Amino acid sequence: MSHTDPFALFAEWMALAEAEEINDPDAMALATSTPDGRPSVxxxxxxRHxxxxxxxxxxxxSRKGQEIAANPWGSLCIHWKSLRKQVRAEGRxxxxxxADADAYFASRSRNSQIGAHASDxxxxxxxxxxxxARVEEVKARFADRDVPRPEHWSGFRLVPDRIEFWEDVEYRLHHRRLFERQADGSWSQGLLFP
Structure with a gap:
């Protein structure tokens, strides 16, 4: 692994996962917490990445949306079991x-768009x-037009200050590589004991 840019390394791993991971290569565990520090994942x-x-x-x-509004720090974990790789990131x-929320909402299936309106x-x-019944009511309301993005629906980016790349190695001698963002925006990197 010669990458010095964690996002280039992530893109390489993600491409591998998209080619080889059977189910949802883009699934990630997202952890948020309340203002008093109670975690939720x-x-x-x-x-996007x-x-x-x-x-x-x-x-x-949603609970996650309210927790992010109260405490904008989070972490994520993406685990590709079949590839024996994992990525963890922490940040704001x-x-x-x-415009980004509108564009992504417009790319979703019509049923997913309807569900976003129908669900509390x-x-x-x-x-x-x-x-x-609420789903049927929303379908009827937008029967002959595009479904607009609800005001209560948007997206977030976890902007990492730490990214760890983990690879499974036999006998639990795993390879762990840590990138940390520096004050000037560059990344330092090093290894962690497994």
Missing amino acids: RMVLMR GPDGFGFFTNLD LVQVSD QSRPLDSRDTFT
Whole structure:
């Protein structure tokens, strides 16, 4: 591994995962926390990656959206079991622009767009029938036009200050490579004991 740019190394690993990982190579565990430090983790789909960070989209009123609004620090973990590789990153969560959110929302399937309008994500639901009825109501409301992005739906980028690349090695002699962002924006790198 001769990369000095963690995003170039990530792009290489991601391309390998997209070619070889059977299910959701873009699935990542995203950890957020409340202002008093209670952590919460869930799986989300990474929809962007590059020098500006790792991007995902969500309902801003969801638990994760509320936690990010209260405490903008997070971490992620992407584990490709079949490749025996993992990437961890820590940093600040920054909301994407309206234009980026609009563009991604427009690329989603119509049913996913409808679901974004119908769901009060993370809130209690009295029955599945209630949700199904809301989906049908939204379908009817937008029957003959495009489904616009709801105001409560956007995305975030985790802008990392630490990125760790982990590779499984026999006998648990794993290879761990850590990149840390410096004050000038460059990256230092080193190894960690497994």
